[in-house]
Amino acid sequence: MLTFEQKQKVIEEFPNLTKKEVSLKRLNYHLDESIYDKTVVVQHLHPNGNGFVYVGDLPGYEPDSRGLHNIRLATEEELTQAIADSIRLLTTPYEPIEEVWVDERGNELVLLEELDAWNIYFEEQLEDSFGDYQEALDYLAEQQCTKKE
Known part of the structure; x- marks a missing residue:
């Protein structure tokens, strides 16, 4: 399991994400160029290593009802992929099937x-x-x- 600092380092490799402090020493990372109302890519990254990445209903993830995928046990590769997928999701116009x-x-x-x-x-x-x-x-x-x- 990656530490809080290791996860922060991976997240901050994405220069288009903006860090915002929230309650209980947690961090959110926003994507200002999101084309949707949703701008939070990483939600509630906690010093204990827990946190979530918004993946909506993308296949390959097990999100909760809000579209958030838990990253507590994510490897560096998994975290990087989830963030990249989230950014792509939030910057690609939706086309219904x-x-x-x-x-x-x-x-x-x-x-x-x-x-x-x-x-x-x-x-x-x-x-x-x-x-x-x-x-x-x-x-x-x-x-x-x-x-x-």
Whole structure:
């Protein structure tokens, strides 16, 4: 496990992050050029080595409900990667996923990511809504739909 000082050194290798002291001797690191309201990349880095990196819902991480990934046990490489991924996430314009699926009768269904939901439309009418992508895929499989290439 990296010490507080070692984590600070890794974080401060990213010159576009700004350090801000918060309560209980913890530190936050902000990304001023974030294109979103969210600017905190590293949250509550504590002298005991605990802290969090904002990763949203990026694959490969286990974030909490706020999109924060715990870095207490992170290696230098893992911490560097998480910070780089966070910066990329906060500086890349969001493009919702849209997929076209076809049912067994040839009808087209559109799977669209909207506001933290996965919605399925048939002829511009909302057919169903799901909390995550896998739930929507399971529904489409039950309906014997195939993804249109």
